[in-house]
Amino acid sequence: MKVIRAQSAGFCWGVERAINIAREFAGRGRSPVYTDGPLIHNSQMMERLQDEGIREVGDYHSQTQLDLEKDDNSVLVVRAHGISPERRKYLKSLGIDFKDATCPDVGIVAGKIRLHAKKGYTTVIFGDAKHPEVIGLMGYTEGRGHPIRSREDIDQLPELGDKVIMVSQTTMFTDDFHSLADYLKAKVPNLLVFDTICGATKDRQGDIAVLFEHGVQAFVVIGGHHSANTCKLALLARKTGLPTYHIETVNEIDEEAILQYQSVGVTAGASTPEFLIDAVCNRLAAL
Numbered sequence: 515m516k517v518i519r520a521q522s523a524g525f526c527w528g529v530e531r532a533i534n535i536a537r538e539f540a541g542r543g544r545s546p547v548y549t550d551g552p553l554i555h556n557s558q559m560m561e562r563l564q565d566e567g568i569r570e571v572g573d574y575h576s577q578t579q580l581d582l583e584k585d586d587n588s589v590l591v592v593r594a595h596g597i598s599p600e601r602r603k604y605l606k607s608l609g610i611d612f613k614d615a616t617c618p619d620v621g622i623v624a625g626k627i628r629l630h631a632k633k634g635y636t637t638v639i640f641g642d643a644k645h646p647e648v649i650g651l652m653g654y655t656e657g658r659g660h661p662i663r664s665r666e667d668i669d670q671l672p673e674l675g676d677k678v679i680m681v682s683q684t685t686m687f688t689d690d691f692h693s694l695a696d697y698l699k700a701k702v703p704n705l706l707v708f709d710t711i712c713g714a715t716k717d718r719q720g721d722i723a724v725l726f727e728h729g730v731q732a733f734v735v736i737g738g739h740h741s742a743n744t745c746k747l748a749l750l751a752r753k754t755g756l757p758t759y760h761i762e763t764v765n766e767i768d769e770e771a772i773l774q775y776q777s778v779g780v781t782a783g784a785s786t787p788e789f790l791i792d793a794v795c796n797r798l799a800a801l
């Protein structure tokens with residue numbers, strides 16, 4: 515079987531950077547290295563990190579109080595998703611060494627929101643209100659933030675005034691963002707629109723089209739079943755009309771189904787480690 519792997523498959527630079535920061539501390543003997551919520555949404559990788567002394571505390575949303583065994587040797591790392599200013603203040607108050615591994619691309623979005631909020635702007639965020647990145651970004655809106663995902667959500671917004679900006683969670687679909695921005699602009703003519711979908715996400719989305727143009731007959735998308743960006747990639751792959759298999763590990767390959775195709779396009783979410791992608795590609799190529 516011909517296996518074409520997307521160039522962008524696997525860790526994005528922001529996730530890789532956060533993992534490297536945590537690993538660097540662990541490698542220097544800092545123990546435990548705590549992370550405020552799971553460092554990445556991939557259970558196989560989380561198990562490996564745990565073996566290296568990197569321990570997840572708190573919850574996925576980075577909202578619960580942390581009960582840490584304080585030790586001069588331990589350190590607390592903030593994930594690539596980032597956190598709100600209130601959460602940062604709380605984590606710093608815990609009296610434990612603190613390292614911010616927020617992805618710089620998320621930092622840019624936070625900066626735009628903060629700058630405009632200080633000038634009195636209201637912020638509309640295209641994203642999932644329950645995603646930790648959006649929870650963190652909301653903290654910069656000075657209480658004037660509204661997460662939306664659809665036209666219906668926009669229709670239900672309160673009166674926003676004429677000082678409004680619109681940004682996006684970094685991992686959303688580009689086409690949807692621009693379509694919703696146009697819809698909101700019809701209601702708020704002075705709307706300032708900032709396309710803050712990150713380059714890594716755009717590359718992943720673009721590579722689905724590239725694989726499609728290469729004539730693959732099906733897609734295999736690798737990543738955690740709870741990973742939001744992997745689920746979005748699978749959705750985008752399905753939108754091409756080709757059969758799409760979202761799997762977490764090599765063991766989930768449906769060989770009988772896959773054997774129908776002569777060529778398969780493989781991509782993976784931003785939190786999928788290389789070793790899982792290699793295992794899937796090798797197995798598919800051997801079929």
Ligand code: SF4
Pocket residue numbers: 526527528529594595617618619620684685712713714715784
């Ligand atoms: S998906 Fe984009 S914004 Fe999020 S961590 Fe990766 S590079 Fe950074």
